[in-house]
Amino acid sequence: MKITPTIRAEVQTYLIRKGLSMTKFGRIIDLNPGTVSGIVTGNRTISMHQLDRITLGMDLPPDHFYERYIEECIMEEPLNWKRISPFLYRCVQFQRVDCLQKVVSVLLDKPSYLHYLFELAEDCYEEGYNEAAAYLYENIAEGEKYQHSDRLAICHYRIFTIQVGDDQRRNFKAATRFESFVERLDEIDQLDALKDLANVYRSLRQWDKVDEMAKKMRDKAEIQYSMKHQQKSRKNREHEKETRGPLFGYIAYADLLCASVCETQGDYQQALQYTYAYANLDWVLETDENTLHWIKMFQDWAQCNTYINKLLSGDTCVLPDYVEYIAASKVDKEMITKLLNVMFAANRFQLDVNHVLERFETLIDSFVQMGQPSSDMYTKQVIPEQFARFEYELAYYYLYRSMHSDGFKYLMYAMLKSHIINNEAYFINCMGLFLHFQDYAVPETKAGFLNLIEKVWMNNVEKNGTTDHCG
Missing domain, CATH: 1.25.40 (Serine Threonine Protein Phosphatase 5, Tetratricopeptide repeat)
Known part of the structure; x- marks a missing residue:
């Protein structure tokens, strides 16, 4: 078994190989020569700042020594948050969640550290390091599950917002899990x-x-x-929490x-x-x-x-006014909702809205390419679901009007979006609509349809495993 040298041994080997004295190396990395000597001889605990300077001076990746730092400078020393916290922040910064977990697993056994870990989790959350934040919140919540604290509820709120994404099935689980904690906030x-x-x-x-x-x-x-x-409560409100x-x-x-x-x-x-x-x-x-x-x-x-x-x-007389209202609106995320309702009405009441679709053709085409990176829950959740519905309604409209090329185009878009958000009901509706009109599909369209079905099937197999064989 290969024996990994200690940090101190590796630094000493580097100095010998490069022909550097501790004094010269200290000048290179901007550390006092006495500090370098204390580190190399083992008479001094290495701080995170010093580890950063040494790693940089040796031209190594920033996280090169992280596993050894845990063993030599954290596990073998008395726990001290002021010394440990800079290392944890570096683990987050360089996405070394594995190293973060090793240290945090030790700290979780000490209830006095939950407060510090919560502050770290909040900082991770604010900076967008969601993997690290989720790990911290999950473990803090587990450590406080028998408490009825605001902190426990906030952990579950943060977990909920991190977990919500493209997969609607997963979103439902996240929402139902979090709901019981709302009243504790x-x-x-x-x-x-x-x-x-x-x-x-x-x-x-x-x-x-x-x-x-x-x-x-x-x-x-x-x-x-x-x-x-209320007049009496207007005083001292400037320091209160805001929505x-x-x-x-x-x-x-x-x-x-x-x-x-x-x-x-x-x-x-x-x-x-x-x-x-x-x-x-x-x-x-x-x-x-x-x-x-x-x-x-x-x-x-x-x-x-x-x-x-x-x-x-059923008051379809308002359609012209509604279309003019849409045309006068600022182009933003709400445009999908406005046009979706045109399609609802068109399909429900068999209205001819070709002139509307032509008028907004460029905008509709842009929807296909539009992504929705956002922290706002409405934009992140409601809008993508409406994209899938809009494309399905467009496909329905075109196919029932024998405009098969456009119909199948938007139907494939709708199927793909439904798969992305893991909405089985929409996906099944799309499949049913395709099968109803499959006689009008050209070979390329049929091949694309079958390829997408196979892709979805393979994804489900990878996610859920294959079924058992008989016999």
Whole structure:
């Protein structure tokens, strides 16, 4: 078995090979010669700063000594957070989660270190080092699972936001796991958590859950808004925790979500009542620029959704006005939703919207290429789901109008997006639509369809394993 030399031995060998004295090497790496001597002779513990300087001076990768540093300078020394924490931050920075785990597994046995590890996890989360953050939050939560602390709830909130991604099945598990911890968060964090949960459930079309989260959010936001504007509580509020968005917005957004629930249930009159509620924000007391911006946003959403509810309820006369409204809108992430509703109406009421599709052809083509990197739960979850639905509705429209080339093109896009987000219901709908029109597909289209089916099958085999053989 090969014996790995210690850090000190490797440094000493390097100095001999290069013909360097400790004094000269100290000048090269900007360390006191006495410090270098103490490190080489073993009379001095190596700090993280000193390890960085030595590694750089020897022209080695920054993490070259990390495994040995754990054994020689952490495990063999009394635990000391001031000495250990710089090393853990370096492990995160250079994505050495394996080294992070080795040290953290030791610290987790000492409850007094949970506070420090939580601060490290928060820093990782803020900097976007999600793998390290998730590992830390999971283990901190396990260490505090019998406590009813804010810290435990925040760990589960962070785990939830990290886990939510393209896979809708995984998202559902993450949401249901986190939901029971919402009430343990402080009152302000509860509002953001409920909003995030509502948007994840909205992307999953779990409308009962959307309704539940929205109503809880409204009740809590109304209490917080009332407290904020009570004369007695206005003092000393400048140091209080703030929500991500303006407080009144959580009340208005709850009405928007409830309107979405009613719309999917076909109760368009009730959806309009909720829409009128978040359109009329005269009760909002703030008058700053940010408030006025959000009020305008809600009024714009209300105008859009008023058109939509009338259109989907069968009042197709509003379609021309709705199309003009879309044309006058700023091109942003909401455009997919606006055009999706045109397709819903077209397919439901057999409307000819070729002129609309031609008008927005360039924009529609851009949707196919559009990615959605975002930390905002609505953009990250709801919008990708709407892309898949939009492409399916486009395919449905074109195929039933015998425009087979365009229909199959968008159907393949819809199938691919449905596979990416792991939405089996959409994928099955796409398969059914393809099979219904397969006689009109050219050989290249059929081959593409079969290749995609095989790819999905292979991915499922890799993920879930093969079935057992008989006999």
